[in-house]
Amino acid sequence: MTLLDLIDGAVRDRQDAVALDGPAVPGGPRTYGTLVEHAARRAGELARRGVRPGDRVAMLSENRAEVAELLIACWRLGACVVPLNTRHTPRELALVLDDARPRLLVVDEEHEPAARRALDAAPGAALVPLDGSVEGRIAGPQAAPVATDAALLLYTSGTTGRSKGALLSHGNVVATIAALIAAWRIVPEDRLLLTLPLFHTHGLVVGLLTTLAAGGTVALHRRFDAGEIARALGAGEASLFYGVPTLYVRLVEALRERGAAFPARVRLCCSGSAPLAPETFGAFRELTGLEILERYGMTETGMTLSNPYAGPRLPGTVGRPLPGVSIRIVGEDGTDVSDGADGELLVAGPNVFGGYLGDERKTRESFVVDGQGGRWFRTGDLARRDPATGHVTLLGRRHELIISGGFNVYPREVEDVLAAHPRVAEVAVCGVPDPEWGERVVAFVVGRGAISARELAAWARERLAGYKVPRRFVPLASLPRNAMGKIDRRALVREAGADGTPEEG
């Protein structure tokens, strides 16, 4: 089964049903019929520009209906789509392009200057406007992709500071979609209010593709606006809403101001990508009567665990494995720990990706093979399974990943950029707990002579996406180290939380 089979299944008998509408769909609602017709034309254009089976096509765009058309068009041609992060600087985009080597880079008007600058540094792809005219038409699959063909190449930040491209086959993505449709009972009558960006799994697969595969409607927004979403949900304009915890923190604030309960039409609000605070779960339930359904996943694995649709949603847990997904929790020695004990979470299933593009070593290191030849992905997340409920609680990570507002930031990448400043002698970057963002990026800097936070922020901003730029720069005479000589990050986080720490940046 491929993503095209899913989309074609949804289109059959639903030509006139609305696939996409909302503020990010200019020109009014798009029916399923229009969506596939536009995709067919787009496929014709891409083929004319030389896209062949097995090629990669990168896209850099804010949320727009044309993104859905482009995805379908690429898959019709047997090509793999590489979504790029619109918040990235040209430097960051160039690193990804250099690795992905796409044939084309399809870009919306707003991001064309950044795309051009990125291509100056990493030439190779031809630039194609997302809203340019489309000629020709290809309706049927040109190369009839099969389940094992690559559908998406998704970049995820790496511990070494360099992004890695996770290759997901049609079969992998279909497995996540099928599991979510079954677990969350997504039906054609559903309407999803979608504000999450379409360049990550959450917005793209969990949001857009799952809803379309179920034959539902996606109300697509360009960005999240808490007041507008509170109003729309309060007015029953959607049955589904998905967000990262930061969105729910803001939504709770907005709902407190409005004081509105949700009508019955709003049946499911899901959270993922970062830990949802039990306080947010409680406040949301009090205001709306709805229990947020928290689930867990990764770029490499798609969705793996979910609280139940029917049955207790336990705050502070990510629930149980989705249909088709197997999990293990293992100790340092690689053997399974008993329920109730802590260990690293491993996952297996048809949803789990094949490997990282061009990095066999990293791929090998990311999997554990069991005695029966089973391939288990090492999530790097520490977890515990409750012996009574079977629900899994996440406890932290093996690696030093910071998740700020649902975006991942690896300290090493930010440290490398700051360390390159001529007046920085040493630097350490940490995630400090924050009620709105979950974690906030803070840099501890040992300078060579005087250096202001403003100067450092400007340096970082030129090279890194805004969400990676430290919110605070704390000057230190030296970095605290443990007995092994390693930087003591816990001491730094304590320091950042302590009263009297200079507030800069």
Ligand code: MCA
């Ligand atoms: C924006 N800013 C941030 C973040 N987002 N700073 C820290 N962390 C962030 N996440 C900064 C901008 O750089 C800017 O600062 C200022 O905030 C205002 O920017 P604006 O664009 O107006 O912000 P916003 O629209 O309020 O964005 C907040 C947001 C956004 C809506 C929460 O971060 C977001 O869409 N997050 C969701 C990410 C996501 O979808 N993650 C899923 C990946 P300045 O002006 O100083 O630059 S994880 C995934 O897919 C896995 C598989 C899973 O399990 O789901």
Ligand code: AMP
């Ligand atoms: P990424 O691979 O960039 O999509 O990020 C995946 C990571 O997000 C996981 O390894 C987790 O650390 C984190 N994550 C996703 N969902 C949750 C959740 N519900 N609670 C806590 N962390 C989560």
